[in-house]
Amino acid sequence: MPIVLATTEPGEPEIFASLQGEGPSTGRPSVFVRLSRCNLACHWCDTAYTWRFTGDERPHRGGESYARKANQIAMDEREAAQAILALVPDRLVVTGGEPLLQAAALVKTLNLVRSVQPRLHIEVETNGTVEAPRSLDTLIDQYNVSPKLQHSGNPASLALVPERLQYYANDPRAFFKFVIAKPEDVNDVLVLKREYGIPAARVQLMPEGTDSQTLRHRMHWLAPIAQKYGLRVTDRLHIHIYGDLRGV
Ligand SMILES: Nc1nc2[nH]cc(C(=O)O)c2c(=O)[nH]1
Ligand code: SF4
Numbered sequence: 001m002p003i004v005l006a007t008t009e010p011g012e013p014e015i016f017a018s019l020q021g022e023g024p025s026t027g028r029p030s031v032f033v034r035l036s037r038c039n040l041a042c043h044w045c046d047t048a049y050t051w052r053f054t055g056d057e058r059p060h061r062g063g064e065s066y067a068r069k070a071n072q073i074a075m076d077e078r079e080a081a082q083a084i085l086a087l088v089p090d091r092l093v094v095t096g097g098e099p100l101l102q103a104a105a106l107v108k109t110l111n112l113v114r115s116v117q118p119r120l121h122i123e124v125e126t127n128g129t130v131e132a133p134r135s136l137d138t139l140i141d142q143y144n145v146s147p148k149l150q151h152s153g154n155p156a157s158l159a160l161v162p163e164r165l166q167y168y169a170n171d172p173r174a175f176f177k178f179v180i181a182k183p184e185d186v187n188d189v190l191v192l193k194r195e196y197g198i199p200a201a202r203v204q205l206m207p208e209g210t211d212s213q214t215l216r217h218r219m220h221w222l223a224p225i226a227q228k229y230g231l232r233v234t235d236r237l238h239i240h241i242y243g244d245l246r247g248v
């Protein structure tokens, strides 16, 4: 079964070297691989080209839809592993879309990469709704879990899966990264934190925004809220450095 990746331009898989821009590993040089497809539809999603294909009418901020052919590329796992290895990763960030939707292909790809780079650190960016089978779970060093709150526009019945949230709350490999667009969004975080017993040291609040000015403006009110509740913040370093582009 091939692995389906997003593209930076038609026919070019989104595999790139950059600095981890978000979460607890911010600032670390890493290789990124972006998988196509998602099971949610956040109205402010910054990677709608991974899921909002022509004919998908679910509401999205930009209203833009994307031709599947130009925005997806199916690769043999060996070919994908080669492309990743060409960038000589010691840290790999697997993102999407929702990468855990392609568990079987991901297991194959990651095992191939690890067979050449045995000390590879593997982080997965996930929306926290999809269970990774054991064969995949055991390959992962760090989960960056970003559960989607009410303001994402997804029904809670799809976005918040209690059994998954409890699993990550109990797993020291999992860090929670909540996207915050307005101060009231933090109330949803506090409810989830209490309900699942998520340790404060594994909770980060991240401003929603795809330009430096918005991030900076929102960080101004977000930082004192985080301080008040003893939570952490994370910025989006790659946006400040490069802007909202693919492949960075
Ligand atoms: N540099 C960089 N860091 C990131 N951390 C999470 C990303 C994502 O899109 O999931 C991302 C991304 O797209 N670029
Ligand atoms: S879960 Fe992530 S990739 Fe999926 S729609 Fe939401 S922001 Fe986009």
Ligand SMILES: [Mg+2]
Binding pocket: 046, 047
């Ligand atoms: Mg991103």
